[in-house]
Amino acid sequence: MKQALGCTLLALAALVGCASSPQPAPPAAMIDTPACAAPIGSGDLGVVVERAKGSLQVINTTSRQILGSIDGLGDLSHASVVYGRDGATAYVFGRDGALSKVNLLTHKTDARVQQSGNSIGGAISQDGSLVAAQNYQPGGIKVFDAKTLALVADIPAEYAPGKLSRVVGLADLPGKRFIYSLFDAGEIWIADLSSPGSPKITKFKDVGRQPYDALLTPNGRHYIAGLFGEDGLGVIDLWAAEPKVTRILGGYGRGQAPLPVFKMPHLRGWAVAGRLAYLPAIGRHEVLVVDTESWTEVGRIKVAGQPVFVIARPDGRQVWVNFAVPDYNRVQVIDTQSRQIVKTLEPGKAVLHMEFTPRGEAVWISSRDDNRVSVIATDSFETQAVLSIDAPSGIFFSSRANRMGF
């Protein structure tokens, strides 16, 4: 209603002779501009990271078009994005330690803070009031007010006197809590920010060597940390009366010569479909199928390379996989009922990321070295659109605002 009133006022002003202004008349292009552009919803918006240019391209998943860009965001190699509750506010975690708050409707940066020297992503609290960054240098997390980006809490990952660990696998838990893994310490910590001034830390020790990434199951119940330093994973049942770390899938690669690892796989993404989790095996051309009730391996699926992202379509009927160099031109689709590869796609050189539309009818895939993002129908595998975007990496849709564990 306010917007409508604003337009009325402007129309009125135009009617009553503002052309008699001593100011120069606005150029034609401005006159053509509607007084107040019709407001648009943010439900079908998203951003694509241009890693080389330090920009975001704002896109619409209904029209499959670029709406504009948000520039000047610094080093966006390995950048990640989380969304505020409104679906229009996005928080961008740059590799250079900058945290930027941007708006997908105005295409502006509303706040920006240089919060560390080297960061690897972040999370937003369940109520949207706190944003947390996970840092390599200095190792730890920092928590910010989501409105202003004012620092609320600085929590170094000091696991021994003077020793700070790099932090990975950060995810939100219910009630202003964050969970994360300490790569150098082999620990998992939960920071409770209910009283932001005095965060309460719960520490899980001896979770396994070098947790390198983690995922929270879609229901927020299980936190699973991948281990780089040993064969296996660590899992915590966060709903247990007394949560503790259990080692699972120990020795799943034992007896085979380890392969060189070309790129660390990512665990997050919705690699949980029904009661089964699909996980990338480190260094192997395999996806592991794990029963989330017993936490035992129930199958392996041979794939075209070392998996990087293993992501379930929102309905869990398909799992899409991309790969490390040299197989990173390909994407494979696993049918979860038959556990067979049903499609191999080559959407362009250097596939870095895939993002499903909220109801799963399409997937957006970035091909960095071909400077394009492809929109592909998940039923027919037809390419519905190709967008020219400079060295695209991560793709993040506003529907992430509604999900836990991102």
Next chain:
Amino acid sequence: MKQALGCTLLALAALVGCASSPQPAPPAAMIDTPACAAPIGSGDLGVVVERAKGSLQVINTTSRQILGSIDGLGDLSHASVVYGRDGATAYVFGRDGALSKVNLLTHKTDARVQQSGNSIGGAISQDGSLVAAQNYQPGGIKVFDAKTLALVADIPAEYAPGKLSRVVGLADLPGKRFIYSLFDAGEIWIADLSSPGSPKITKFKDVGRQPYDALLTPNGRHYIAGLFGEDGLGVIDLWAAEPKVTRILGGYGRGQAPLPVFKMPHLRGWAVAGRLAYLPAIGRHEVLVVDTESWTEVGRIKVAGQPVFVIARPDGRQVWVNFAVPDYNRVQVIDTQSRQIVKTLEPGKAVLHMEFTPRGEAVWISSRDDNRVSVIATDSFETQAVLSIDAPSGIFFSSRANRMGF
């Protein structure tokens, strides 16, 4: 950017002396109105149905405030709402057979069609292009272009020559398909609108007597129809190579005198938590717990009345239940791990509906006869806000745009 330009123009107009206008000056309240209100995201918006007034109140789940109202929508008793992909466009299905397309940002009705004599809700296709209404009178579904509300297909539920069934349990399936139940025929139909001009209908017969409502599991795999005319439910595995109806939970109330039914329970809502489904028993003070892998009953939970809505919190850790008259002042919370009632709330007279925020930190509850909507934290059960709304019934948040089966 366009919006910003509009604001600039108005500011300019204000600067150059529009006060010299022969028109009366706008009242102070209007002057205070910003030229172009800053655009807002639609991710945390929703509507509450005022059933008596035929209006929607537009609300924000972050500020927990009413933003405005959309009036003149006709008979909204038993009204339901689905959302377009943008999260700002909502489609309102009135009991009087009217279908209205409204915008939560402008608070305006953009299109409206009187599509039947008596309607009981609707659905929107996966790609957001088609809206379908399920009708009692005349029995059948009608499918509309989501942009214009132009009629795309009229599909009478003619199950025998000249006999039309009332339609219930309508839900979207992937690929421009809709599934629904024929109450009078005991059938389930799937309409495929891939070629909108010539819809293809698949019919399942002998699904059980009087299917009265249905739910699609969150992954879209199983469609479960409740039966009013017999003890049991019908289920279809839509992922099977050849889907067919299986009768489940036959005779679950056998041996006990049937109770009078004060209000038909609703099956839809996210009553599936993990591998278990929680279903209202008709006429009994019980919630049934059903294993969705074996489709057998694994438990019953005694509750305070005849359940109407049985809805899982998004993470599935809690299930919230409201009741038919005379127990409709109460709401009970089931902990899904212990299967115990952990809380009984009395948020006001005549609780008609409950809606969770997308990440589950709060639930909004309408109390019709106390003319209020309560916002309750799901961890502490504290009331965070109370909104005065006239005879509120259904509550629908824009995050529904992202879900299948609504």
